[in-house]
Structure formats: C-alpha cells, structure tokens
Amino acid sequence: MFLSLRAQAAEALEEALSALSLPTGDLGLEEPPEDVEAILASSVAFRLAGEAGRAPPAVAADLVEAIDVAGYDYLAGVETQGPYVNFHASDAYYAGTLGDAREETYGRLEPTGREVVVEHTSANPTGPVHVGRARNPIIGDSIARLLEFAGDDVDRHYYVNDAGRQMAVFTWAYETFDEDDLPEPEREKADYDLVRYYREGNRFLEEADESEVEAAESEIQSIMQGLEDGDEAVYERVERVVDTVLGGMRESLSRLPAEFDEFVKETRFIRDGSVDDLVARLKELDEAVYEEDAWQLDLPDFEKNLVFLRSDGTSLYTTRDLAHHEWKFEQYDHAVTVLGEDHKLQAQQLASALDLLGNDTGQLDSVFYSYVNLPEGKMSTRAGTGVDLDDLLDEAVERAREEVEVRMDDRIRDDDLTEGDIERIARQVGIGAVRYDIVSKQPSKAITFEWDRALNFEAQSAPYVQYVHARTCGILDEAERAGHGPETVDSGEVDPDLLDSPEERDLLEVIARFPAVVESAAGDRQPHQVATYTREFAETFNAFYRERQVLTGDEALTEARLALVASARTTIANALWLLGVEAPESM
Template sequence: MNLFADIRSLVLSTLDTLVADGFLPDGLGFDAITVEPPRDASHGDMATNAAMVLAKPARMKPRDIADKLAAKLGEDARITAADVAGPGFLNLRLSAAVWQGVVGAVLGQGTDFGRGDLGQGRRVNVEYVSANPTGPLHVGHTRGAVFGDALASLLDFAGFDVTREYYINDGGAQVDVLARSVYLRYLEAHGQEVAFPEGTYPGDYLVDVGVALKDKVDDAYIDKDESVWLEDVRNFATDEMMKLIREDLASLGVEMDVFYSEKSLYGTGRIESAIDDLKAKGLIYEGVLEPPKGKKPEDWEPREQTLFKSTAHGDDVDRPVMKSDGGWTYFAPDIAYHYDKVQRGFDMLIDVFGADHGGYVKRMKAAVSALSEGAVPLDIKLTQLVKLFKDGKEFKMSKRAGTFVTLRDVVDQVGADVTRFVMLTRKNDAMLDFDFAKVLEQSRENPVFYVQYANARVHSVLRKAAEAGVATDIETLQRADLSKLDHEAELKLAQKLAEWPRMVETAARSNEPHRIAFYLYELAGDFHGLWNRGNDVPELRFLQDDAAVSQSKIALAQAATIVIASGLGILGVKPAEEMR
C-alpha cells in the first residue's frame, strides 16, 4: 500500500475524465504531476501540483484547472476537502478512515509494508569500501561501509536485485610496500631488531602477520634477496589483511557478495579487452595532452601517450590509459574492472568513493558510458570525512594502527548499531562529527537513542498488556476497531506511517539512505508526542480499562514498531526492545 501513489492515481484518473469531458485538451503529459505532503502541515494532508504543471501546455489559467479538479476530487469518499491555494496549488484533506486503514495495512503486511517495485528486479552492483589491503579499516572506511551497505539494503527493499561488491586494490605498488613491511615484522619475529623506513607500514597490526609468516616458512627468507620472497610475501600479506578486513566488516554487520581482485586483471587479457572495446568504438588514439592549467594531475605527461577520448562522454579532458613507456596507467585497470561489471549484465552501477576521489568521477562515468554505449548508468557517491571527538577534543590516534582510528576502535567503544545509525545522520557528502559521548546520550538530541526509545516504549506497552491479560497478537490486533483512533495525535502518527512507502521510493530514487534515518527520527517524534499527550489526556494512553479500546490503540503502536523495525533493518541496526 502506497497511499500517496494511490491518491496520485486518483488525480490522474480525474484528469483523464476532464480530458474526456473536453475541459482539458488531448495530449497532455502527466509525468511531472506529484502528490506529496505539503510544506506546511496546516494546509492539508497532501498537495498536488497538477494545475501548475498543466496550465502552460493546456493554455489555461492554473486556478481554473485547480477549481475544476478540486470539485471532481471532492466526489471521492477518501477526500474530505480539496482547497485551491495561491495561483493553483491544490491541498487535499483525507478522511480519518483512510489513515485508520493505513494502520490495518501495516499490521497486515508486517515488515513488507513499504517494500516497493521501483527496481522491478533490475540488477544493480553497489561497490563500496574497496580499501587497499594494507591495514585495518579506518573511520573513513567505516562511513563508506555503512553508507554502501545501507544503500544496498534500501535498493533491495525497493525491488532491485542487488550485488554488494568489494574491489581489492591488490595490483599496485602499495602491496609491495605491505610485503616489505611484513618482511620486517617477520625478521622481528626471528628476534632481529628492525627499523621501518619512511613509507612503510609500522602499525602493530602487522606483528601477528610477521609471526604467522615465520610459522609458515620458518627461516626460509632470512638473509635472502627480495626477489626470492617478495611475491610470496605479497600474496601471504594480502590474504592476511583481507582476513582482517573481513573481520572488521563483520564487526559492523557488513557482508559482501563479491570480493573482486584487481590483480586478476593483469596478465589475463582483461585490460586489453576493455581497451580494445573502446578502440573499436573510435575512442582510443595516440596523442599529447595539453598542459593543464594550475596543478598538474599525476597522470599528465608532456609526451605522446595512448589516450581515451573521454571528452566524447562528458569528461573535461581526455585521459591516458597507457604511458609512453608502454605500462598501463592506474586508470586502465579501473576501466577494465567496470567493463567486467558491464559484461556481467548489471543494469545499474553504483560506486561509493571517499571524498578524495572527487576528481575521478567524470572520467569513470565517461568510461562506463562508452563501454555500455550509454545503456548502464553509473552513480558515484562520495562520502565526506568523519571527525571524531572524545572528552570535547578531536580524537585522532590509534596505537594499533599507528596513524589513524580504526573501524574496530569505533565499534568497540559504542557498538555496531550506534556506529551505523550515527554515520547515516548526515548526507553522505556532508562532513560528520562523531562525538563518542554524545552518541551514547539518552536524550532527544541523540537520534539513535530517540528512535530506539520509541521502539522500546512500544514493547513496554506490549509487556504490560500481557500482564493485564490483554491479547496483542497480530491476528487479534488486525480485528481491532481502528475507528476508535480518532484523536488528532493518533491520526498524525498514522499519517507519518503512511509516508513510509513514499519515503522508501524517494530515498531509493536518489540513492540517499540518510533519508531513512531522518524519517525514523520524525516517526519517533510523533510516537513520543502521542505518548506524552497521554500524560495529560488519559484516553490517549495505550492501556485502557476496556480491552477492546486498548487493542485498537496498541494496534497503532504495533504498526509504529513494525515500520521502525523495517527502517532500522535497512540501516542495518537491530531494534531495541528495552533500554539499558
């Protein structure tokens, strides 16, 4: 049930009637017509822009269209008032029975209420985290992991066929640096004193890896040239780091469907195939790029290179894919990786990058556009930095990591649920302050607590109802007389529940899971408002002397907790049944 979609369908069918009656001309497009909550709740329950959208193509005054549409809509039993505002906006008020029916729909559909068919089973690949396998995940990766995972869950809930993917950056020079760093820890495990040169990884997290390498090969690599051990240690170290990364992700409740190795692209013809595809489309040529204005990008050379004509697909400049010495640029394997995604048959691609990858967006979109001939859209979401605070001061250091705060540091201090919810309380491209004290506060200013407290209050009501002998199973609540829910505070909560399917669709269309967190905070506010009104208005309390009345009110509370559970499920947060 999507009440906003239902009323929009009513508006469109009414407009069809006005066309059939000759009031409106044939051939009008209705795609831009919306039905949504008004900006000011005092104006009504829903608002439509139909008259404003149709006025120009119909060559009519918007007010005239709005007046006629209002009169027709008023004939529907669900509409109690249709008022024209300003030049032609139309505000609608719905009957109490409509909102009461929403409660029944939530109880009937359970956590499937709001689950949509926007995706229509289309296959979407969401790639996120994709950190270099050179150490534990840090707090920046944490935000990308939470955002990507919640986005994947949101799209699944909206009807897409979602694949969660991690791209292992194990093909570059940083993995050789990792191998050399592990080798130093290996020597250390053999009792040797070592010094870490600048550019290596001195974090304590490699101590255990060095010991594990010693256990595996004993002294086989002692005093041996790098050419003897580098490849083996690189593979060993990468595997060990990926085990650590998987454990970090699991602590946050993140599970990937696919781990894709960059190294698998080299020496297998995959990079060559992708570049050949672009070449066949006339998009690869030999040339010299113009010197860039301002700061030179790292991939610019003042000599002839093999270039991808990315400007033909919206980029600012063409991009090199092969250097003058015949080696691939760092962009080439990324092209091949996305070519592989296209070849795997995905209908949509989403990449979640850190904020420092902003300059990579246009070239990657150009590549996917060219490889798929515009058939596969790529959306790149950038996650901004996270600032950590503790005891009023910025928190920057992790002894284990050496230079940064790890994902595990955060989860160990506040838990996975708090971490995930807080990471979604800002839009992905906005800076986020994470205060270890504030995220654990029990106050309205802490959205995690505020939402969980609403859920816990519902379960408190259910426990007290059981103690009083009031049946609260779903089958009983579905038979409750919902017409007893007639107070404005009760109807306001039901109205907020009705927004859930629309919110899921809106958030999924824009790839913005933070909208779910915002909605849950507002829903919790309406529930707490109703609860608090009960302190002054006894008939609003969920438990009444009459069991039947109690059941109707508990039905509303149960509907609220069902939607809260659905929303928290998308965010990857477990609903709390009691606060400790």
C-alpha cells in the same frame, strides 16, 4: 498504503485535468505544507495558471469542482486551500494502514526484477580501516539495504586492489623484514599484525641509502611485472598478504555491520585476459595517444589525459577498473559505486572512457561522500597513524555503557538489567549511534563526529529513535501480561474510527508514508532521507504516547491503540534496519 492513495489521487487529478482540457504532465503531488490539513496536496495550479489565464487559487477551485473521489477507496474528499488541491484519506485508508503495518515485511516494495550491484568500501588492503573512510561502508551498506527493500536483487561487492604498487611494496616488505625488528601490534588482529611490515617497508624506502632503495625497487618492480605477466607464484605471494589483511578488515567492518557477497580482485581481470583485450580496444580509439612514455586517452572534456598503459607494458588501476566495470555491466542491470569525493575526477574520466568503448553508462551510478572528521583531542591516536574504525567503535560501546549505567542509577532499577543486558544495549546503542550519526547526513556534506550529539538520548539521535522501538515493545509486553496477547493485537479486528484524536491520526499518517519514503530514498540513493523520517516518526510517536493512554477501560479502544502501537513497532524496526541500526527491545 500511501503509495496506493497517491496513485488514486493522481488518477482522479488527471481525469479532472482532461475534463477541463488542461495538460496533465507534472501533477505536483507532494506532502502538504505544515499549515495545510490534508494527507496529500497538489501544487499543479501554479504550473497551469499561465495556460488557464487564471490565478492559481481559481485554477485549484476549478479542479476541485471537477474531481470525483466517489470511486476511490482511499480518498474521502478533496478541497482547496489557497492554490493547493488537498486530498483527505478515507477510513479504509487508515484501516488498511493498520493491517499492512503489522506485517513484518511492511515497507517492502514489489520485486522489480532488476539485478543491481553495489560496490562500496573497497579500501586498499594495506592495514586497518580508518575512521575517515568509515562513511563509505555505512552509506554503501545502507544503499544496498534500501535497494533490496525497494524490490531489487542486490549483490554487495568489495573491489580489492591487489595489483598495484602498494601491494607489491607490502608483499616485498612482508618477505623482507623480521618480526623481531617490528613494534608490537596495536591489536591481536591480522590487519594490525601485517600493517607493521607495510609501515616498515615504506620507512625503509624513505630513509635507506640509494643502493638499498634501488635493490628494493627492483624486487618491487619484479612483483608488479609478475602479476602483469600472469606468474602464478607471484600471485600466490601477493594473495597471502592481501587475504590476511582483508580478513582483519572484514572483522572490523562486520561490527558496523557491513557484509559483502563477493570480494572482486583486480588481478581477476589481468588473469582472464580482460585487461589485454581492453588495452587493445583503447589503442584503436581516435582519442588514444602515446605521449610521455605512456598510452593515454585524450578525453575532450578533461584537461588531463587518462593514462591506461605504462611504457613497460604494465596497466594502471583505472585500466583494470574499466575492465571491472564492463564485467559488471555484463552481469548486472545496474551498478552503484560509493566513492570518496577525492575520486570524483577519476570516476568521471572512467565513465567517459566507458562511453567511448561503447558501454551504456546509464547503467552506472556514483555516490560521492565527504570524509568523517573527529574533534581535536577527543580520541587518542597511536604512533601518528590516525584513528582506526575499531578505536571509534570500542569507544562508542564504552561511552554507551556508561550512559546506560548512569540511567540505571538515576531510575534506581539496577535489578532490571543483567550484565548481559547492559552489554547488549551498550553495543546496540553505541554502534547504532556511530552509524546513525554518519548516515543521517547528506553524503556530500563534510561532517565532524561528536559524541555528545550522537549519544544524546533526548535529541535527534540513534538512542532517541531506538528508545521509541524499545517503548513500543514495552507497551506490548505490558499488554500481553494484561491479557492482550499477539493473537488479539495482530488479528486485524479493530475499528480505525476509534483512533480519531489528532495524535492518533498523525501517527497513522506517518506510518502510512513509510513505503513512499523507501521508494524515494532508494530512487535517489539517499539513505539520509530514512534517517530524517525516523526522527519525525519518533517525535510523532512520543506525542501520541504523552497524550493517549494505550491500556484503557474500553476494550475496543485498547485493542485499536495496541494495533497502532504494533504498527509503529514494525515500521520503526524496518526503518532502523534500512539504516543498519539495531532496534533494541529494551533500553
């Protein structure tokens, strides 16, 4: 509804500008400043003051004089406040919001017809997912949800590094060492089982005598060469290790949740000839040079050359990724890649090389993030290997469970929740707290995850927002027991004029803005905008809940307020879904 109102305001403003012989251009339509009482404001008078030869407040007054809102369903009036042109919403706008927001699909935008691939996580399959990299699947999954909600047809890809030296070392180690010589796995999970071989292999290469290392390196090199030469037996050896570790990693990622439509392997582009074709085309470029026993691209905007082929004829990760990206450009209209900030230079060089090869790099978007840190001493590490994602999620659920049990004791309502309810809420709140705390920050900013903040039921956190959804469910359940069933709440036969208090209008307005938040966050690839919206939403709903009783002696008013609560429930549930955070029905 807000998008429709904005479109009507834009049309009315453009007509007024044309009538005054002023350029349209940027209309400056935005949310009003906090001290401005309006649903939408335009700051266009600032831009036009010089051209009009008048002060911004005078230009705004001229525009208001020229604007006619009579033909627009959702505009009730327009006025100035200093330099701003302020638009007010009609009753039809509020009625439409109440109707739209009770639909389960509320906030979804019209299909764009655009096919998009979002590649995220893509951690090397050398062991369990580490906490420091947890931001990638959380941001990536949220971006994919946003783009899908905004109308794109989205595929989620994990790009698997199965052709590099690390996987050759892993395969050699798995085939070389006996399980009896390894420590017990930290968990009964495939990735924890196999990572022991990888660690033992690296220890051996660092500590063994020179002749043993030379023999090992010869075997490792033969694996890498076998992959490059298309040796099917070598592929199968490496694939056995890669797929087993990936299976364990997928289990961990699914807890977030972060699911994938396809795991695209590097070796695919070696085996189908794409890498050979790419190398041949790269060698023909004017920027291609053979220096220091390797083929390289001398990219003009970078101090360091991009190496794409070793002297022994083996390709590099970046070479295979170039072939991968050309494949993505053939399959999709747009490609989004989520990367750690340490990959920024590599991504820039890759884009430059793709451009030289004649690709439209406007199809490519890279989203960079800083890593997640943990406060010193807050979580234990095992054998100096750091903190795994599984550790973080287990502790999140346990801490959430403790919080739920404390709150049960405080309210003396132990019989309200079963053991199964407690487990469900602990999982929803605990994992939701981790995900929300991470996704709510701008990706470029480094963050330190802190339990007290993430699990604070009273502050701007996942539990604080989740509790709003649970409260809406509780209100509607109570209403149903009082005879106001879904057929009443969802009928649409309510009078929005009855919702005339500041708290009710504020809640309606924040509900109405949800589709615009989806549009903006998807366009900017910034899911933290949705998190910011959910905090504002929670504060606005809580103000309504404190000041306005929903079940009253006035039947018409009760039904209007129940429609408002139902609209709030749908809106916050969909906003939380975009963030990958569950919306509990009770807490």
